Amino acid sequence: MDYLPITVQMKGRRCLIVGGGDVAARKLKHLLKSDSLVTMVSHDFCEEVAEIAENNGVELIRGSFTPDILDNIYLVIAATDDRMANRQVSIAAQQRNVWVNVVDDLELSTFIMPAVIDRSPLLIAVSSSGVSPVLARKIREKIEWLLPRSLGKLLLKLKGLRPEIKKKFKQMTDKRSFSEWYIESALKDENQLEKDTHSLFEDYQNNHRPTGKVYIVGAGPGAVDLLTVKALKLIQKADVVLHDALVSEEILASVRKDATLVYVGKRSSQHFVTQDRTNELLVEYAQKGLSVVRLKGGDPFIFGRGGEEIQVLAEHGVDYEVVPGVTAAAGCASYAGIPLTHRDHSQSVRFVTAHEKGTDSKVDWQSLAKENQTLVFYMGLMRSKKISDSLIKHGGKPSTPVAIVAKGTTSDQKVVVGELHELSLMVDRYSIQAPALIIVGEVAKLAKDLHWFKHGQLIEAKPELSKIVNQ
Numbered sequence: 001m002d003y004l005p006i007t008v009q010m011k012g013r014r015c016l017i018v019g020g021g022d023v024a025a026r027k028l029k030h031l032l033k034s035d036s037l038v039t040m041v042s043h044d045f046c047e048e049v050a051e052i053a054e055n056n057g058v059e060l061i062r063g064s065f066t067p068d069i070l071d072n073i074y075l076v077i078a079a080t081d082d083r084m085a086n087r088q089v090s091i092a093a094q095q096r097n098v099w100v101n102v103v104d105d106l107e108l109s110t111f112i113m114p115a116v117i118d119r120s121p122l123l124i125a126v127s128s129s130g131v132s133p134v135l136a137r138k139i140r141e142k143i144e145w146l147l148p149r150s151l152g153k154l155l156l157k158l159k160g161l162r163p164e165i166k167k168k169f170k171q172m173t174d175k176r177s178f179s180e181w182y183i184e185s186a187l188k189d190e191n192q193l194e195k196d197t198h199s200l201f202e203d204y205q206n207n208h209r210p211t212g213k214v215y216i217v218g219a220g221p222g223a224v225d226l227l228t229v230k231a232l233k234l235i236q237k238a239d240v241v242l243h244d245a246l247v248s249e250e251i252l253a254s255v256r257k258d259a260t261l262v263y264v265g266k267r268s269s270q271h272f273v274t275q276d277r278t279n280e281l282l283v284e285y286a287q288k289g290l291s292v293v294r295l296k297g298g299d300p301f302i303f304g305r306g307g308e309e310i311q312v313l314a315e316h317g318v319d320y321e322v323v324p325g326v327t328a329a330a331g332c333a334s335y336a337g338i339p340l341t342h343r344d345h346s347q348s349v350r351f352v353t354a355h356e357k358g359t360d361s362k363v364d365w366q367s368l369a370k371e372n373q374t375l376v377f378y379m380g381l382m383r384s385k386k387i388s389d390s391l392i393k394h395g396g397k398p399s400t401p402v403a404i405v406a407k408g409t410t411s412d413q414k415v416v417v418g419e420l421h422e423l424s425l426m427v428d429r430y431s432i433q434a435p436a437l438i439i440v441g442e443v444a445k446l447a448k449d450l451h452w453f454k455h456g457q458l459i460e461a462k463p464e465l466s467k468i469v470n471q
Contacts, residue, residue: 019079020045212286218325246297332408337450345442354380385424418461
């Protein structure tokens with residue numbers, strides 16, 4: 001982030017604009033909206049500047065800029081068409097630690113002016129870091145029509161309500177609950193803005209019964225831009241987010257800042273939080289009337305234990321909703337350039353977990369070893385030798401193409417392509433670490449030609465692996 005976005009209280013602060021033309025006029029109007037005390041210096045002033053100055057008490061100095069004019073100035077804007085003059089202003093301002101903006105000149109500026117959506121007291125600033133003001137304005141225009149005109153009035157109402165809310169509600173969760181209810185109600189019905197405080201509290205108590213709810217949400221395979229829109233909305237509103245080890249830091253950064261984050265991750269042989277304890281936490285938080293998101297890598301219903309969790313929620317009478325995510329098989333295969341089905345190679349696809357509950361295997365290896373299908377093994381790294389040995393034992397060809405996709409869809413993605421009989425050696429030789437998927441079938445070899453994700457790494461297993469296997 002090259003620039004720090006901040007809002008500055010400008011009321012009564014002395015500002016200087018160097019220039020007197022049309023651009024200077026626009027900057028003048030902008031500063032006057034913030035109740036700044038503006039002085040302008042230029043040899044000539046256009047009619048618009050002269051008129052605005054007369055009506056708003058702006059001091060106009062006719063002549064050249066000199067550094068002493070900056071005495072007691074908080075902020076200066078250079079808006080002349082003379083770069084040498086603008087440079088003089090910039091140097092003098094920086095020597096005095098005065099904020100300076102030179103129009104259309106990033107090099108000479110210490111701050112830039114964003115495109116602003118004004119719903120005072122709500123302000124939304126859009127900045128391209130000075131790279132393209134035109135793009136910033138276009139984005140502002142797109143956002144502008146989405147926002148109700150009543151937002152400013154709503155904020156003023158909330159400002160007046162704030163002390164009353166503090167008196168009425170002692171718990172932070174209750175304060176937040178009322179505020180969220182009122183904001184949503186007012187956005188749906190502007191008549192809420194006209195009601196007095198007593199009526200609003202009465203409406204809230206009569207019509208709002210805070211009940212906890214759990215959202216079982218899929219976070220996708222890793223890349224933050226593969227998170228669904230609904231998932232993003234929910235984690236931005238949740239009171240509590242219980243997440244596992246497969247949810248990236250980039251996605252967690254989108255969680256509401258005052259929400260409670262609870263890590264309930266599990267890794268093979270490293271169970272930090274048991275599934276039973278996770279189930280208990282979901283019920284406990286929901287019974288407190290909170291909005292709870294159980295955020296899982298991939299899709300919650302594909303080897304994500306989402307089914308087990310909602311069974312517990314149903315048993316305890318807790319309201320819940322399931323939000324699907326892009327499952328790891330679909331996401332990682334796509335980013336590896338491996339179509340899971342292909343008319344020439346595979347007429348079906350099967351998702352298989354290598355991590356079973358209990359000790360008795362229920363995997364039908366005979367069925368999995370058949371040709372013309374694609375197998376995707378979840379959580380299979382530590383059982384890679386069992387996977388290859390079992391498939392070959394039950395009729396699978398040792399030369400069947402395989403691909404291991406580690407940390408798929410992220411900039412650390414690694415794809416290793418080889419043959420079934422080399423699988424466990426591929427894991428060891430290329431230091432594959434979880435999270436990773438194993439894809440078995442003729443489609444796996446297509447990664448060599450169809451690999452498109454430039455941030456990832458594609459490795460073809462070296463021939464000597466076959467020699468090692470055969471020794």
